[in-house]
Amino acid sequence: MFRKLPGDEAHHLVSTTPDTAVVFRPAVVTTPAIVTIVIFAWRLLAGAVRLLWRHPIAAAIVAAPCVLAWLYGWRVALIVATLPVSALVPWALFDRPSFNAWIGWRLLAWWRLVWVYRRHWQPVMIISGLGRHVRGRDYLPRLVKVSCTSWADLVTVQMLTGQAVTDWSDRIDHLAHGFGARSCRVSVARAGRLLLIFPRHDPLATPLAAVPIPEEASVGPVEIGTCEDGTPWRLKVHGTHILVAGATGAGKGSIIWSTIRGLLPAVRAGLVQVWALDPKRMELSFGRPLFGDRYAASPADCADLLEAAVAVMQERADRFAGLQRNHTPTVEDPFVLVVVDEVAFLTAYQSDKGLKLRISAALATLTTQGRAVGVGVLAALQDPRKEVMNIRNLFPDKIALRLDESEQVDMVLGDGARDRGALADHISPIPTQGAGVGYVRLECSPDPVRVRAAYVSDADIRAMAGQVTA
Numbered sequence: 141m142f143r144k145l146p147g148d149e150a151h152h153l154v155s156t157t158p159d160t161a162v163v164f165r166p167a168v169v170t171t172p173a174i175v176t177i178v179i180f181a182w183r184l185l186a187g188a189v190r191l192l193w194r195h196p197i198a199a200a201i202v203a204a205p206c207v208l209a210w211l212y213g214w215r216v217a218l219i220v221a222t223l224p225v226s227a228l229v230p231w232a233l234f235d236r237p238s239f240n241a242w243i244g245w246r247l248l249a250w251w252r253l254v255w256v257y258r259r260h261w262q263p264v265m266i267i268s269g270l271g272r273h274v275r276g277r278d279y280l281p282r283l284v285k286v287s288c289t290s291w292a293d294l295v296t297v298q299m300l301t302g303q304a305v306t307d308w309s310d311r312i313d314h315l316a317h318g319f320g321a322r323s324c325r326v327s328v329a330r331a332g333r334l335l336l337i338f339p340r341h342d343p344l345a346t347p348l349a350a351v352p353i354p355e356e357a358s359v360g361p362v363e364i365g366t367c368e369d370g371t372p373w374r375l376k377v378h379g380t381h382i383l384v385a386g387a388t389g390a391g392k393g394s395i396i397w398s399t400i401r402g403l404l405p406a407v408r409a410g411l412v413q414v415w416a417l418d419p420k421r422m423e424l425s426f427g428r429p430l431f432g433d434r435y436a437a438s439p440a441d442c443a444d445l446l447e448a449a450v451a452v453m454q455e456r457a458d459r460f461a462g463l464q465r466n467h468t469p470t471v472e473d474p475f476v477l478v479v480v481d482e483v484a485f486l487t488a489y490q491s492d493k494g495l496k497l498r499i500s501a502a503l504a505t506l507t508t509q510g511r512a513v514g515v516g517v518l519a520a521l522q523d524p525r526k527e528v529m530n531i532r533n534l535f536p537d538k539i540a541l542r543l544d545e546s547e548q549v550d551m552v553l554g555d556g557a558r559d560r561g562a563l564a565d566h567i568s569p570i571p572t573q574g575a576g577v578g579y580v581r582l583e584c585s586p587d588p589v590r591v592r593a594a595y596v597s598d599a600d601i602r603a604m605a606g607q608v609t610a
């Protein structure tokens with residue numbers, strides 16, 4: 141029986157059975173050199189035809205000057221070759237965004253495909269365990285496409301048959317370091333196909349100044365910062381509850397204040413009321429005039445204020461019953477946003493059991509029943525463990541800022557979020573680089589999005605308070 145085997149596999153064919161004199165040694169026919177040369181020449185030709193077929197424009201760009209030089213001499217070829225360059229250079233200099241959209245990112249993607257991904261594909265796949273080396277043959281996932289944006293390479297991959305997304309998400313470190321990137325994120329493009337995102341640089345590395353106060357009074361999603369792809373980060377506040385988790389100094393305050401800033405025109409118009417619970421007496425006390433008498437700092441006052449919010453909620457629920465299912469903010473029934481800084485002070489770390497029970501019950505009531513009647517909760521905490529925050533699952537929207545431990549990421553964003561690239565435990569503890577940076581999971585997608593909240597300074601807060609009281 142004849143069998144074609146690649147490379148050195150023929151050496152492994154010799155089989156012996158220990159302790160016996162019988163040795164099986166199949167005949168190995170060495171291929172004559174001329175056959176190998178013909179095969180290689182054929183492959184070269186096929187490769188050249190495939191290249192022409194797949195990249196006709198690139199091939200024409202290289203071939204045209206050569207043909208012109210051959211037909212009309214090198215001077216004509218040089219003039220024709222420099223004409224497009226002399227048009228492209230001013231385009232690139234004077235209108236970089238459109239140049240990049242049409243040419244720049246495509247050229248970069250081609251270069252990254254050839255120089256980074258195709259070159260390292262085989263070793264990275266085999267060493268990370270995503271490819272298989274079976275009987276001398278490599279079975280590798282297929283590198284389908286590379287495209288570039290201003291900040292990242294997007295690599296489309298066809299998985300091997302039988303592979304699962306978790307096979308890839310478990311190996312994001314191998315992939316990132318293998319292809320020389322800082323990190324890697326995995327998302328599903330379609331059945332069997334993945335999109336790997338390799339950031340080339342960090343567009344969120346510098347702090348963002350406070351977002352200008354909007355002109356219009358609105359409770360719609362408020363712009364509070366920037367997403368990694370450069371689009372504005374808009375946080376939905378009305379009709380949901382938000383939990384912000386982050387270690388000390390992670391920038392929870394910037395999310396709270398940016399949200400209040402975005403709602404300021406609506407506060408002035410009477411469409412929104414912000415109720416503040418500030419058990420640390422630090423974060424929210426700066427903007428006290430913004431909250432009027434709806435500000436509480438001591439645990440007893442916080443319990444009273446939360447119960448008052450529950451009363452508002454229940455009164456509205458009674459009134460709306462059978463008439464309307466959703467809340468529309470009006471001056472009579474404004475949207476009430478209950479902001480709680482360091483909620484664990486009021487729940488887990490509260491020594492007075494009676495107060496603790498009252499506060500936990502009020503928070504649970506608000507988060508389970510408040511959103512349809514226009515009462516929302518925005519709570520911040522440092523430690524997202526269940527023992528500390530047993531109602532964290534009642535918050536539909538969660539934001540993970542810098543966290544101390546990798547396990548905490550999934551506690552905040554849900555199972556598998558860290559494997560998909562939400563590396564909240566890797567965010568820099570240096571405030572200028574990492575404060576306000578975090579990951580969110582938007583309702584429409586299971587993939588975490590990296591974001592940075594704008595920094596609202598103390599002076600900004602005072603100016604905001606001045607505007608409301610004026």
Ligand SMILES: Nc1ncnc2c1ncn2[C@@H]1O[C@H](COP(=O)(O)OP(=O)(O)OP(=O)(O)O)[C@@H](O)[C@H]1O
Pocket residue numbers: 347348386387388389390391392393394423522571572575576577592593594595596
């Ligand atoms: N979005 C941001 N951009 C840049 N720097 C920020 C941002 N947010 C906060 N900072 C810086 O980080 C410091 C800590 O921020 P902040 O007090 O909001 O953190 P925190 O998470 O509320 O911490 P703690 O839980 O200890 O109160 C701030 O003093 C500020 O200098």
